[in-house]
Amino acid sequence: MTETVLEISNLAVTFDTPDGDVEAVKGVSFQIKQGECLGIVGESGSGKSQTFLAAFGLTSANARVSGSVKFQGREVLGLPRRELDQVRGRHVAFVFQDPLTALTPHLTIETQMGEVLEHHFKVTGEAARERCIEWLERVRIPEAARRLTQYPHELSGGMRQRVMIGMAMMAEPALLIADEPTTALDATVQAQVLDLIEDLQKDTNAAVALITHDMGVIARMAQRVAVMRRGEVVETGTVQEIFSAPKADYTKMLLKAVPRIDGERYVPLDPPEAGAPILKVEDVRVTFPVKVKSSSLFGANKPLRAVDGVSFKLNAGETLGIVGESGCGKSTLARAVVQLLPRNAGDVTFLGRNLLPSEREAIRQSRKDLQIVFQDPLASLDPRMTLGSSIAEPLLAFEPTLTRDEREERVKAMMTQVGLDPDLINRYPHELSGGQNQRVGVARAMILRPKLVVCDEAVSALDVSIQAQILKLLADLQREYKTSFLFISHDLAVVREISHNVLVLYLGRAVEYGPAEVILRDPRHPYTKALLAAAPTPDPDVARNKPRVRLVGDLPSPLDTRAPLRFLKSRIIDDPDAVQYRPQWIEVGPGHYVAEHDPASVAA
Template sequence: MTSDSNTAVEAETVLTVRGLKVRFDTPDGPIEAVKGVDLDVKAGETLAVVGESGSGKSQTMMAIMGLLAANGRATGSALYRGREMIGLPMKALNTIRGEKITMIFQEPMTSLDPLYPIGRQIAEPIRHHRGGTAAAARARVLELLELVGIPEPTRRIDSYPHELSGGQRQRAMIAMALANEPDILIADEPTTALDVTIQAQILTLLQSLQKRFGMAVVLITHDLGVVRHVADRVVVMRRGEVVERGRTADVFARPKADYTRMLIEAEPSGEKAPPAPDEPVLLEGRKLRVDYSTGGGFLKKAGLFTAVHGADIRLRQGQTIGLVGESGSGKSTLGRALLKLTPSSGTVLFNGRDISDFDRKAMRPLRRDMQLVFQDPFGSLSPRQTVGEIITEGLYVHEPQLSKAERDARAVAALHEVGLDPSARNRYPHEFSGGQRQRIAIARAIILKPRLVVLDEPTSALDRSVQGQVIELLRGLQKSHGLSYLFISHDLSVIRAMADYVIVMQAGRIVEEGETAGLFDHPCEAYTKALLSAAYSR
């Protein structure tokens, strides 16, 4: 372990953490998630806390903020400007968090209330900490929405979270976090689910806002490409402990811990061979179009927004098509339309059968063959069910003859396949890291042994080393069972390793497509070139 280098003019330390421990009580016994962490956060700096999923980096910050789950317990010390936060009564804690220390969470869709417009949610911390009228708070929200770069703020202020793209939701979360001009902003994987061009915009935005407000930023991430470019200092965590710390340039140039070296060198590799040309087409979409009505109401005419414009796609048995594009490009909407989860016009054929007009009842027998891994694992996993109940739920519908023991055995096998301890089936989703929850979501899909899996950002919440494991897992399953994948991702290095064919979408239209190697090495469209440039310039 190294010690932090001293600067010529030592910045004021605003947060001092010493001997922080976090323990969770579970049916299988206590789990020590954080084991005596020390760290300092200095005014105006960016401190990156990095490590694999389950390393304890998020739980460290959740403990400081008093946001641990009910079965979690924190001990040790966390001093904010000399004031102890560990064990601070809730009323006193609420005078600090939301005003002096704020947090952008890893999954903005689950952090924003789906029942309220974003403007009302951003206004809440303003009125709680500063008081004032509703009109004054609304004016401040409009100012914040403009500051974080959300287009048409006077219209978007009344939008609900589901009406925003992933990048826009993250900007709304940043606006909420900055509402009271905090001293410290904790950003937990702020660019995890965003495409490369939006990632760059969000990071640039955070840097400019940091300079404007003079705040410290604690960046929790597994993306070392981001850390290299934005962080002043790095703390590397593994299994709840700090294994290395230092200035960013020093750690990247001369890592002292083998674990740090492994993280720096980890990168998805390999390539996917295309299926034989005579392999049958499993899934086909012809001239698919998805329209959504917008606005409307009393004396107000509803509008129409086209999310997908006449897309054509053909997926063969054993093939992996990578679907890429910016947030709001329509790639996830196209995936759901092909699965008949979103109303669309056009034709959808599955295994040669026209399913365009199938209703929910007619689709039910086909669902075991057509599985979806969602982008947001936490939002798709029921907090009231154990992991075992979650991943075996489909077996009740599609294999009702199985006994309880047989379902449990299938759960154990599925968890083994995704690299999780089978004892995890007795725990609940909130007890896992973001990356572990994503693997649970994959286990739920593969337990039914489907023919088609639509993977919507399946590796977005995973660190690089685990991404490689999941890619190898998906490749192995595909080879063993002849699976076909539609792989939706903003991470072009993952797409290159996983897909044999790539489709690029922009503003709801397919702008370029082709075999992976050819498209990556010789892109034709300016938009594709911009995506590749953003991905490989980091």
């Protein structure tokens, strides 16, 4: 019989707070067997992470924990720290959501990995170094020996996450607890990390607890699923049972809210208005000088081409989805369009007027019709201002003749429209949830009824149910005001829900453009195919059997002029500073354009 690695029975976690006791976990019970992946799914605040932190003595000092936690048949709840330290890191390993904060910033990768070997195996020196290199290679980090000497901030997000997995797995633990290991990663990097966890699990026969709110990741990885809500397990079952015949209403709601690349949209879209476009972007370029090492005393500057000649048009009432991995220029392009960043070349024509960087007053006046909603609502709202003041601020700038009562009336009407209780008008951002704060950001952007709104990863940090509400809200506001949206995201399923057309960027250049349904059903460029193949699918059978198209390695350096020609290597001049060939656009269907590429430019 398969050994039960972890058995949690009636676990409860209560926190003492100034406002009284808060029950974070309420009588949770489940077990994980050897070689099995249990997916623990639920929205933020459901108690997923606290369950496992409490099980292995990692809660804060104000927590009271009761129940039973048996690891390999041994009760570990309440063990002294000295004994727990022999279990944690050696037999039980954690991979946390944000590797940049989980890794020590002032220690090299070698020092941090070496600590594991020294503490649990008494291995040091050259033997430890060789073991570290071996594990960095196993987690597919190129130039492993060189990476050992680097610090966490010198690695990409995907590399940092792989270092965390390497550190966790190098002791070959019996249980790996992966807490949202892919939430902050691009789709292609996420797919690589999930492949890695899957392969290491097969190699070591470890049990895996996969904590996530992403049903697509659960469908791909888990054999069994536990659904949590408000500190309780509301449903457990095999992954097929949960996805095909969910019993709990909460599970049904979660599955219904998940955006899908295939299937029906849950957000109905009206067609954009015909006629002249309200926005024309022609050959826009944004370059940043980056200091690089050189023989010169003061170093040398090299241009980083963040946006390298991008063009598109946008009609009234149209949403253009801009997709691509981190560092491809999505946000830089959007900020250049709304004049928050100076462009080095190209034209931006808005409502028939070319917005020149020198015409500051004209740009200031255009702000009334150009608004932006940022990714992190808590960071983009002033913590010292009430919600009412934040939403009313654009009115103070552009409609100064309004009286205080008129402004308050407009703000309350807007709050109602975006699904916020007007009674919250005097609350502060820290008193609201993430979804409520994002609605405040939307209300602030829409209160002037602008012609164009940029949504920069506006729903990526939200739970799926809140995400679905915000997407529907944007579609409703677009229908009422005929507002155009530039919708930036690395999630193709979300882009499909809200977008009429899609623009795919790779290292500052557009590689494919066309109707959303066409591009996501029949992608032509290798990069678009790789993004689609990497996107999680909330269907276990489809997720495990769909063809894998994988890009080899990480995103190359944008400082190298050869990098944007990754898919047209036959035209590369082998010089990182040379002026390279620019791929031509090819029309492959009505309104569907793709950049030139070599036929065999993706590793399958």
